[in-house]
Amino acid sequence: MTLVVQVENKPGVLNRVASLFRRRGFNIESLTVGHTEKPGVSRMTIVLDTDEPGALRIEANLYKLVHVQRVENVTATPSVFRDLAMIKVAATPETRAEIMQLAHVFRARIVDVNSESLVIETTGAEDKIDGLVEILRGYGILEMARTGRVAMTRGPRAEASTNASGQDDSLEDESVSYSV
Amino acid sequence: MKKSGGEIIWECLKREGVKHIFGYPGGAILPAYDALCKYPEIHHVLVRHEQGAAHMADGYARAGGGVGVAIATSGPGATNLVTGIATAMMDSSPIVCITGQVGSKLIGYDAFQETDITGITLPITKHNYLVTRAEDLAPAMREAFWLAKSGRPGPVLIDVTKDAQQASCEFDWDAAEPGHRNRCLAASSTTPQYGDALELINHAKRPVILAGHGILLSGAMGEVCAFAERAQAPVAMTLLGIGSFPASHPLNLGMMGMHGEAWVNTAIQEADLLLAFGMRFDDRVTGNLRTYAPMAKKIHIEIDPAEINKNVKIDVALIGDLREVLRELLPRVDAGNREAWLSRIQELKGDSAVRDIQNLPDDGHLYAAHVVNDLWRETSGDAVVVTDVGQHQMWEAQYYKHDKPRTLITSGGLGTMGFALPAAIGAKFAQPDAEVWVVAGDGGFQMTMAELATISQEKLEIKVAIINNGFLGMVRQWQEFFYERRYKATPLYSPDFVKLAEAFDLRGVAVRRRAEVVPAIREAREHRGTYVINFCVEQEDSVFPMVPAGADLHAMIRRPSPLVETAQDL
Numbered sequence: 134m135t136l137v138v139q140v141e142n143k144p145g146v147l148n149r150v151a152s153l154f155r156r157r158g159f160n161i162e163s164l165t166v167g168h169t170e171k172p173g174v175s176r177m178t179i180v181l182d183t184d185e186p187g188a189l190r191i192e193a194n195l196y197k198l199v200h201v202q203r204v205e206n207v208t209a210t211p212s213v214f215r216d217l218a219m220i221k222v223a224a225t226p227e228t229r230a231e232i233m234q235l236a237h238v239f240r241a242r243i244v245d246v247n248s249e250s251l252v253i254e255t256t257g258a259e260d261k262i263d264g265l266v267e268i269l270r271g272y273g274i275l276e277m278a279r280t281g282r283v284a285m286t287r288g289p290r291a292e293a294s295t296n297a298s299g300q301d302d303s304l305e306d307e308s309v310s311y312s313v
Numbered sequence: 314m315k316k317s318g319g320e321i322i323w324e325c326l327k328r329e330g331v332k333h334i335f336g337y338p339g340g341a342i343l344p345a346y347d348a349l350c351k352y353p354e355i356h357h358v359l360v361r362h363e364q365g366a367a368h369m370a371d372g373y374a375r376a377g378g379g380v381g382v383a384i385a386t387s388g389p390g391a392t393n394l395v396t397g398i399a400t401a402m403m404d405s406s407p408i409v410c411i412t413g414q415v416g417s418k419l420i421g422y423d424a425f426q427e428t429d430i431t432g433i434t435l436p437i438t439k440h441n442y443l444v445t446r447a448e449d450l451a452p453a454m455r456e457a458f459w460l461a462k463s464g465r466p467g468p469v470l471i472d473v474t475k476d477a478q479q480a481s482c483e484f485d486w487d488a489a490e491p492g493h494r495n496r497c498l499a500a501s502s503t504t505p506q507y508g509d510a511l512e513l514i515n516h517a518k519r520p521v522i523l524a525g526h527g528i529l530l531s532g533a534m535g536e537v538c539a540f541a542e543r544a545q546a547p548v549a550m551t552l553l554g555i556g557s558f559p560a561s562h563p564l565n566l567g568m569m570g571m572h573g574e575a576w577v578n579t580a581i582q583e584a585d586l587l588l589a590f591g592m593r594f595d596d597r598v599t600g601n602l603r604t605y606a607p608m609a610k611k612i613h614i615e616i617d618p619a620e621i622n623k624n625v626k627i628d629v630a631l632i633g634d635l636r637e638v639l640r641e642l643l644p645r646v647d648a649g650n651r652e653a654w655l656s657r658i659q660e661l662k663g664d665s666a667v668r669d670i671q672n673l674p675d676d677g678h679l680y681a682a683h684v685v686n687d688l689w690r691e692t693s694g695d696a697v698v699v700t701d702v703g704q705h706q707m708w709e710a711q712y713y714k715h716d717k718p719r720t721l722i723t724s725g726g727l728g729t730m731g732f733a734l735p736a737a738i739g740a741k742f743a744q745p746d747a748e749v750w751v752v753a754g755d756g757g758f759q760m761t762m763a764e765l766a767t768i769s770q771e772k773l774e775i776k777v778a779i780i781n782n783g784f785l786g787m788v789r790q791w792q793e794f795f796y797e798r799r800y801k802a803t804p805l806y807s808p809d810f811v812k813l814a815e816a817f818d819l820r821g822v823a824v825r826r827r828a829e830v831v832p833a834i835r836e837a838r839e840h841r842g843t844y845v846i847n848f849c850v851e852q853e854d855s856v857f858p859m860v861p862a863g864a865d866l867h868a869m870i871r872r873p874s875p876l877v878e879t880a881q882d883l
Contacts, residue, residue, distance in 0.1 A: 193618040
């Protein structure tokens with residue numbers, strides 16, 4: 134499941150969200166946080182291993198956190214999923230050209246070259262990156278850093294998927310029943 | 314107008330209508346206490362342990378329907394509140410806790426009496442604040458009160474650094490009004506499916522209403538009663554739902570669950586429709602989820618969307634304030650005739666009444682059930698009873714018939730021993746004209762009995778019934794049933810509770826025979842002051858019926874008949 138969560142950028146908000154997943158027994162596979170187009174609002178993309186009822190349960194619980202503004206389950210919504218990886222590969226003058234060629238096939242970029250290694254930067258869906266990693270493994274991966282998934286729904290409206298009743302602009306709608 | 318942070322705390326409390334607060338001073342909260350001198354209209358109750366302060370605020374909120382307030386210093390003062398905050402969280406009780414914190418420059422340096430109380434209470438509060446600037450205090454206080462009582466109520470904590478209390482700033486109450494919080498729930502869970510619900514309700518042949526705490530919190534007692542009468546649906550109650558529907562009402566079944574009467578649980582298992590009103594299908598209520606009410610469709614009316622489908626799969630969920638939802642439903646509910654179902658329930662009751670301990674002749678033994686039942690008769694069921702946790706709590710729920718809301722105050726979800734005495738103090742402040750009775754076991758009472766000093770200092774009139782069986786009774790019962798009577802660590806020494814009362818300048822008496830129960834209760838009620846009765850009851854009596862943890866709801870352990878005498882008789 135992939136959830137996109139918009140939160141007020143207040144001290145401790147990451148802790149509040151992470152703590153909720155922990156105490157309700159959900160395992161986070163990846164979590165990314167960053168700024169959004171709105172000042173004071175951060176966006177988290179959270180990937181977790183759960184089923185549909187589990188996703189509904191965590192969604193309802195997320196809304197009980199005061200700093201959570203919106204939760205979207207984008208798992209089944211047409212979306213762009215991206216992960217960024219930096220991979221440091223052992224590369225001798227003999228293997229360098231070969232590795233660079235492979236990177237080129239994956240549309241990855243070489244961002245650092247050294248007599249013993251290369252740093253490859255790549256962006257894409259996880260399975261593409263997994264494929265690259267698999268190919269590079271034979272050369273010796275010295276170090277790897279991955280950001281985890283970020284997600285964005287396709288099309289002009291971000292929140293269309295979870296608000297079928299046209300309440301997608303109801304951030305200020307007082308008639309929506311809530312419980313925090 | 315310019316005010317110090319300390320003054321702003323009291324100014325906000327005053328404007329929120331707070332008249333009593335429960336607390337304990339200390340270094341990091343001293344500036345606030347100093348400012349309290351300027352607010353004589355707020356009465357500060359000095360507790361003997363901060364846990365007591367949180368329970369008092371809780372009892373105050375539950376008895377009076379307002380927000381209870383506790384205040385403590387940093388470090389140990391704050392951590393001592395934790396059990397009380399968790400208790401309030403589990404039972405959706407609106408309290409606001411204010412704690413002092415070391416100066417903002419010292420945070421993170423392990424200063425004297427520094428503790429990360431916002432971190433500690435993060436999972437047991439609806440929300441909490443660390444306020445490091447006087448300017449942020451009023452908005453935090455106002456939002457805290459709003460949060461505590463809005464939606465599903467619960468505890469909120471505000472941690473205020475010492476320098477924020479000392480600093481001064483412009484105080485503007487109106488500007489501090491909480492902004493509306495952004496909320497937009499998934500559409501599927503917010504659109505009320507009234508039609509689907511009515512379809513189920515009007516076609517049900519064997520409906521049962523499950524009445525929970527939400528009825529009291531929503532103030533929906535009248536609507537629930539009207540609904541039950543119109544639909545001719547019997548009403549079973551959760552422990553915290555007791556008082557939400559009159560016990561004397563012909564449609565009242567009694568308490569459900571682990572220690573619910575047999576006919577109640579059987580009725581739930583035979584039902585074709587469960588109407589869950591502001592309750593959360595706790596494991597103590599459902600038993601084995603796989604066999605729970607297998608024939609029943611389930612309608613869940615609940616303000617907290619996170620409760621829907623949490624434990625029990627729901628057919629129709631109506632999310633919102635119970636009172637508003639019922640008002641929407643009521644006019645469209647068909648007046649029901651469910652004679653067959655109601656007479657089936659009567660039939661189920663017959664068997665249980667014979668087994669009732671109340672029907673035993675006086676054989677010289679003093680049973681807790683008799684004590685509670687006599688207390689109910691003597692007080693005409695009008696007292697506010699505050700219980701602790703354990704066997705006596707279950708006997709109270711079974712044998713004290715509550716007709717009015719907010720007359721049973723008990724720790725349900727967390728099951729906090731030591732709750733009764735401090736919570737009763739809070740309840741007495743919220744309802745000064747009510748007759749407040751504590752019903753506590755000898756174990757739980759000893760956890761917080763230091764608050765007798767608070768009672769004496771405040772000159773309160775609270776009646777205390779200690780159900781003393783010389784054991785941690787409920788644990789002993791589990792050892793008897795499930796651990797072959799290996800009574801490890803459950804036999805319990807107690808002080809002479811009458812002498813103890815006297816040490817606090819209070820009166821008391823010990824009762825050992827059934828004939829002495831009523832005179833002692835009368836004596837206690839006539840006495841103008843706090844009175845402690847030490848009821849020395851059967852040591853190895855058990856609460857029946859009992860659904861073992863995780864067992865099927867209909868698989869109850871019933872009271873042995875004839876009654877098995879206890880170890881002393883063998």
